[in-house]
Amino acid sequence: MKRLFLLPAMASILFLASCGGNGSSDSAATTADTTTAQTPAVEAPGADIPGIDSVNVTDDIHIDGMDNMQFDKTLFKIKAGQEVKLTMKNVGKLPKEAMSHNVVILAQGTDVQAFGEAAVTAPDHIPAAMASDIIAHTKLLGPGESETISFKIPDAGVYDFICSFPGHFGTMHGKIVVEP
Ligand SMILES: [Cu+2]
Incomplete structure (x- = not known):
């Protein structure tokens, strides 16, 4: 019918x-x-990132790096132009030569893959030739070590951060959403 x-x-x-x-x-x-x-x-920058709604704006970031090649947190939200403190701690136990970590915050538009590959052979795994792609970074930290840095990002947007120790950026990466 x-x-x-x-x-x-x-x-x-x-x-x-x-x-x-x-x-x-x-x-x-x-x-x-x-x-x-x-x-x-x-719409706010990063509005399409899953879980962004439950992340609060901060000026005090804490990230742990672990022996399983992971950061404990991978999503942060800050305000454009605000001074932000970032404390990175390697909470692992493996020796420094095998499992160090850092945090490298990259400028928008950086080719993360190319940066990670250039970092492999660079002194301290920070490629000097790509310095203009780096907004801020901690030094490489061995087990139990930590460092606090501060930085400002003037422009709203979504920024990648990685650990540039060889082989780590594939699993050790996250995003900082900068609100206007
Ligand atoms: Cu790492």
């Missing part, structure tokens, strides 16, 4: 579609669409 009703329904849809190309009702719809499309432009 349903099929009998489908045919006239489809015919009227086709009829409406073919008539929609002209007339004032179409230009009114276009104007309405433009207004709606402008709304996402004011």
Whole structure:
């Protein structure tokens, strides 16, 4: 029985579609669409990152690096232009030569893969040739060591941070969302 009703329904849809190309009702719809499309432009940076809603703005970041090649936290939110303290601690027990960690905050647009690869052979695993890609970084920290640095990021956006010890950036990476 349903099929009998489908045919006239489809015919009227086709009829409406073919008539929609002209007339004032179409230009009114276009104007309405433009207004709606402008709304996402004011959306906060990083709004599409899963879990970002439960992260509060801070000026005091604490990150632990662990023997399983992970950071304990990977998502932070700060304010543009605000001075932020960052304390990185290597809470692992493995020897420094095998398992050191750092935090390197990268400028927007940095090729993280290229940076991580250049870091492998660089002194202290900080590639001097890519210094302009680095916003701030801690030194390499062995087991039980920690360091506090401070930095400012003037422009809102989403920034990657990694551990640049060889082989680590694949699992040791996170994001800092900078709010305007
Ligand atoms: Cu590491």
